[in-house]
Amino acid sequence: MYILGVPRYANTAPLYHFLEEGDGLAFRYGVPTELNRWLLEGSVDLSLVSSYFYLEHAHQLRPLPDFSVADLGPVYSVNLFHRIPWNDLKRIALTTESATSVRLLQYLLEADGIQAQYTPAQGGLELLEQYDAVLLIGDRAITTYYGLLSIIPESVHQVPNQIEGIRITDLSMKWFERTRLPFVFGVWATRRNAPPPPEIVRRLRSARSLGLGNLAAVAGTEAQRLGVPERLMQHYLWNFRYHLEAPDRLGLEAFAKAVGLPYPDDYWDV
Incomplete structure (x- = not known):
C-alpha cells in the first residue's frame, strides 16, 4: 500500500478532492509538522510538506517538479x-x-x-x-x-x-x-531513495486537473466543512498556485536565501 500524507486544510483540497483511495493508495492526514516527521520516518511515502522543512532536508528529499501550494499576494490563511x-x-x-x-x-x-x-x-x-x-x-x-x-x-x-x-x-x-514574488508554502515530496510510482503521479495530476476544473464543487464541500460561506471559500481557493512554475521556484529560492538555507535545483523529472 502506498501511503500519501495529506494536510486536511481547505487550500490543499483541490489537489486531492477527486483523488480516491484504493487501488494501492491510502491517505494519512495530519498537520504539516506531523507530515514532515512521518515522511522522514517512512510512515508515509509521498507527502505535502512545508517548504521550510523541505529546504532544511533537501539532501534527504525530492519534490515533485510540478506541484506546489503557493500564492502571489495575499493568502488569507x-x-x-x-x-x-x-x-x-x-x-x-x-x-x-x-x-x-x-x-x-x-x-x-x-x-x-x-x-x-x-x-x-x-x-x-x-x-x-x-x-x-x-x-x-x-x-x-x-x-x-x-x-x-x-x-x-x-x-x-x-x-x-x-x-x-x-x-x-x-x-x-x-x-x-x-x-514581488510568490510564496511557496508547500510541495509534494518523497524521500530521495524512494521515487514515486509513475501511476501515483499520474493520479495526482489527474485529481488536480479535476479539482481546479471543478473548483465550485471543491469550495462547496470545504465551505460546509468549515461553516463559512461558499463564495468566501471559492475566492480563497482560486487565489492559489498549484503547479510550481518558474515564478514560484524563484519565490522558493528567495525564501531559502532569506532564511540562510541552500536552494537545491536538482528537481526530479517525473
Whole structure:
C-alpha cells in the first residue's frame, strides 16, 4: 500500500478532492509538522510538506517538479492577528502546526528591525489577552477571520485588514510587498531513495486537473466543512498556485536565501 500524507486544510483540497483511495493508495492526514516527521520516518511515502522543512532536508528529499501550494499576494490563511501596530510587536504566540509560517514571520519582523519574543501556543484570539499578537494558519485562520467579519466583501479590494480593533497582517502579502514574488508554502515530496510510482503521479495530476476544473464543487464541500460561506471559500481557493512554475521556484529560492538555507535545483523529472 502506498501511503500519501495529506494536510486536511481547505487550500490543499483541490489537489486531492477527486483523488480516491484504493487501488494501492491510502491517505494519512495530519498537520504539516506531523507530515514532515512521518515522511522522514517512512510512515508515509509521498507527502505535502512545508517548504521550510523541505529546504532544511533537501539532501534527504525530492519534490515533485510540478506541484506546489503557493500564492502571489495575499493568502488569507497565514495571518498575524494583533491589536498594536506591527512595529511595536514584542510578544507573539505562534502556531504549532507549521514551521514555514513561523520562519516567514520571523524573517519579516527581523527585516523590519523588530526583535520579538516567540512562544508556541495553542488557541485563537483569546491569546491576545496575554500576547501582542497570535499567528494562525490554515482553516483556523480562515474561520477566525470570518468570525470577525460583519459582511462578506464583494471584491478583493474590499477585504478589511482591521476589524473591531484587531489588525490582520497577511504574511504572504507582506512577503510580496518586499520581494514581488510568490510564496511557496508547500510541495509534494518523497524521500530521495524512494521515487514515486509513475501511476501515483499520474493520479495526482489527474485529481488536480479535476479539482481546479471543478473548483465550485471543491469550495462547496470545504465551505460546509468549515461553516463559512461558499463564495468566501471559492475566492480563497482560486487565489492559489498549484503547479510550481518558474515564478514560484524563484519565490522558493528567495525564501531559502532569506532564511540562510541552500536552494537545491536538482528537481526530479517525473
